[in-house]
Amino acid sequence: MSKAILQIDGNNFYASCEQLIDPSIKGKGLVVLSNNDGCIIARNSEARKMGIPMGQPYFKSKNKLNQLNIKVRSSNYELYGDISNRLMQILRRNCEELEIYSIDEAFGSIQRPKEKCLYQWGKNLRALVYQNIGIPISIGIGETKVLSKISNHLAKKIEKNSGIFDIGIIDNKDPYLNLIKVDKVWGIGKRMSTWLNSKGITNAKELRDISSTQIKEKYGVVGIRILNELKGNLCIPIKESSSDRKEISVSRSFSYPIDSLEELRQAIIKYVLIASSKLRKYNQLSSAITVFTNTNIHSQDYYKNKATGKINIPTSDSRIMIKISLELTQKIFRPYRKLIKAGVILHKLQSNKYKQKILFNQKLIKEDLSQERLNHIIDKINNRSGRDTINWGSSMIEKEWSPRREKASIIKTTNIEHIPIIYAK
C-alpha cells in the first residue's frame, strides 16, 4: 500500500454552474465575466473551440461574442460557492484526506492497493459527482501534488482518458512529462519559465532532470521543492484545515472613477464590514488593517497608495475597524485623482480562542461584550436574509459606483424563491 495524491477540479467550473441552472445554454458558447464585467474569466468548451481567449477584456471581445452568438454572464459567486460546497462534501466522503484548495479545486489522498491503477475508482467518483450535482470533474492521480496536477492536465488533454489519469503507476513517465510545457508545471510562473526557457528547459521532463544546484542558486527552496515533487518525492503535504488563514482582503473596482473623499470613505466602510464579518465567521481576530486605492494603471498619471494601521488589542469589532480604516483613508486620499479601485486587507490574524481580556475596567468589559453580541446578531440576520439587510448608518448611502453586473443570472440555489419550478405534465 502506498499513498496516492489526487487532484480534482470542476471542468470550466463557473461556466458549468451557469449551464446547470440554465439548460438552454447547452450546446451554445458561453463566457463568464469577472467582477465589474471586466474580463472573461471562464468559458465553456464550445466558446473555447470558437477561439475566445481567456482573460481578455470584455469590451474588446464584445463584438466577436455577439457575432458568434455566444452567451455572456456576470459572475454569480453565491451560486458557485453553493455548488462548490456540495462538490466538496462528496469528495470529502470519498477521500481519506481532503484539502479544499480553491472554489473549484481540491487535493486529496487515498491508499493505493499494491500496484493497482486507480482509474476505475476515479471513474466511479466522477459518475457519482455528475449524478448528484451535474458538474463534470477531472481527476489527476500521482505520487505528489505536482505530479497529480500534471496528471489532471493529461486527463483533460487526451480525450480517451475521459477526465481521469493516473500517472502514479507508470514507471517511465518521460513520454508524459514531455507533453507538459514547463510553464504548465504547478509553481512555475511567468518569471521562472522565461528563465528556464533561456536555459533550454521547455518541458516538465527537462525540468525534472535539471541540476538541483543550478535551481537552488536561482530559486532557493521553492525551486528545489518543485524538482523533488516532479521526481515523485512528496514535499508539499496535504493541508486539511484551512481555518488558520493569514489575511482577509476585500477590494472592488468602481463602475466609474470617483474623486471625492466621501465616496472613498463609503466604499472603505463597506469593504471593512464585509471583511470583519468574514473574520467573525472564521472565529478570528485581526490586529492590523491596510487600506489601499489606485487610479487606472493604463492611464498616464497613475497613482496608487496604501496605509497600514495597528490595532492595539486584536479585534473583530466592525466599529473599531471602521474607525481606524477611515483615518487611514484620509491619509491615502488625494484630490483630483480618478480612483477606480479601493480595498482593505486585515492581517496578523489570530484565533479568537485566545482573545486578550480587558482586566480591570468594568465599564469597558461590559461595552466589549455588548459590542460582540451586536456584531453577531448583525451577522446572523445578514447571513439569513442577504448581506445588506442590516448595516451601519455610515454605509447606507446609495452607491452608484458599485461594480457593474449587467448580465447576472437571477437564479441562486441558496434562496428558495429562486429555485426553478418544474411543472409535471
Next chain:
DNA sequence: TCTGGGGTCCTAGGACCC
C-alpha cells in the same frame, strides 16, 4: 469609455538587542 478579486509563501533588508 471599458482591463477582476482573493489568497500563500519566501526573501532581503532594516530595526533592534546584547
Next chain:
DNA sequence: TCTGGGGTCCTAGGACCC
C-alpha cells in the same frame, strides 16, 4: 584617529496560485 559581530523579529515586495 579609531567605531564589532551575531542573532531575532518584522515588513515590504516579489512570485506564484486559482
